[in-house]
Amino acid sequence: MTHTKISMAQALNQALRDAMHADDTVVMFGEDVGALGGVFRITDGLTAEFGENRCFDTPLAEAGIVGMAVGMAMNGMRPVVEMQFDAFGYPAFEQVVSHVAKMRNRTRGRVQLPMVIRIPYGGGIGGVEHHSDSSESYFAHTPGLTVVTPATVADAYGLLRKAIEFPDPVVFMEPKKLYWAKEEVDLTEDQPGIGTAVVRREGADATLIAYGPALPVALEAAEVAAAEGRQLTVVDLRSVVPFDDETVCAAVRRTGRAVVVAEASGFASVSSEIVARVTEKCFHSLAAPVRRVTAFDIPFPPPKLEKYQLPSVDRILDAVDDLQWEDS
């Protein structure tokens, strides 16, 4: 049991390294992932350690990257590919939606695609246009994909290892503003699997449901609320698809009130799906309508304006305050 203080970026790097050691068929490729180690250094040192055949740079074409991964997965490999930034992954959208997501189904399970598409996503790092999108809802809407997103350092390692071992394609969304957040972790400790949400904080009064970059904000809000006398449960989804109805609904039923916190725009999004599910399943346990704290329905703003777009502690606390605590 050795606890080390490492960042999420380092944990992801270690997960790739350990997966490549564990399984010769794991290959990593994408833009600038070789000598440079990726623009966020997630693949740092992998080419040096495993050689050009295992971790390599590709031409600058995302559909080609994902499409090639499909073929390699068809032919016995476990490719892990990096989309350099959320919004740079859109050229690959057709490959993801028409092939990655559908291959198993259209071939009646004869062709499995054990592949991982890593996508650094979300804002909060002062990125200029096209560098801060939250694209998870596009993927979550597509049947056949598995969509996970870690919010902690331990999960970054554990979920990525599990995603690489997963028999089906996984869209692995990395909250880039958390890349540098450090935690004391024991990487050998087993983490809950894909499809399992985790309660990060217990509290009797209301539930915050969050994932990825929104989780630390929700936890901070719960801390402040506690100081003000209101105890909040915080659920970390971890896995958007499959969705853990059981854990989420159990928390909502216990507390009777809920706020969904997500960094993506709210309209027709993962957050709206959560509200719909919770309302459909927990209606009689609810003392108030489920509220949401999301981004506005606008393109992600330029760096000088992004603070107005991101969920904040104040907005979460205001939403909690609005949960009809008294009849009026």
Add this chain to the structure above:
Amino acid sequence: MTTVEERLLPSAEPVCLIDQNGLPHEHPSYELPTKAALLDGYTELIRGRRFNDQASALVRQGRLAVYPSSHGQEACQVAATMVLKEGDWLFPTYRDSVSIVSRGVDPIETLTLLRGDWHSGYDPYAHKVAPQSTPLATQLPHAVGVAHAARLKGEDTVVMALVGDGGTSEGDFHEALNFAAVFHAPVVFFIQNNEYAISVPLAKQSAAPSLAHKGVGYGVPGERADGNDLAGLLAVLGQAVEKARAGEGPQLVEAHTYRVQAHTNADDATRYRQDDEVTPWLDRDPIQRLTTYLEQQDWLDDDVRRQAEAKAAEVATQLRDGLMPEPEVDPADLFKYLYAEETQQLREQAAFLRDELAREEA
């Protein structure tokens, strides 16, 4: 030393070893295939044509939802698979059913997509044939991936990736050729240029001198062949496969052929082209010219003809018998194959549909 131009540019004219009158032509770079290969090809052509025409008839009888026929393109269809070895892969499009059958896939399983009882009916690993791709050119990067993985594993697999003239306009065509070239992947990209993408003629599709010239931009050698000359296609594709297998990287071959029928039965070709454009192509028919040549060589004896006819009759019977009964479909299958482990939500939705059906029956 060969120049870049010599290495990459296609022949000035499409390679043609047997012309439309059945006359053989010498070519400096390609040899006429052997008698045995041409006789095999003859049988495959006869069978492929029968497959096309029987499938089209079955659309009219309501047994297939749709059939994009390769009538007139059978030389391309059968040559693409005749040049492959057992361990090689084929990546077909929706118009390449004859190629798939020629590769050994069961004819009924081949037509599952077009019959509509599932999206893909055959096991892609059984004959190393990828599912038919409907979104144009999107299968080409997969072909590169299969080839690259094979190369990393030290296997001498070659991948034959099929695409049409319209497909060459797609970004995935460009990305696949570029990736294949950069990774030196053993892929033969085979363009069947049949002059039409549904209604849009080649002139509105590309301003390139030929589609084979597109290889130049990627450093991929291009070659073009008369798409209705089985002999030329076997020679050109055979050489491309050999080069790819020998480690010379990807190859691009364009076959000049013609879609003599409409895009599918649902299409009305009279809206965009005149009969006098189609008529000359009927004289360039791939079967007719090979037959003439084989007759002139005195190679087409009754045995060969009988054998070809028997195989054609067999496939026609297979299609009629196999497609006449209404296919059995199971609504439970709708949820079964999305994930290795079914999600809770899909289990609930499957149960919903089960209950709904049970109520209907009650």
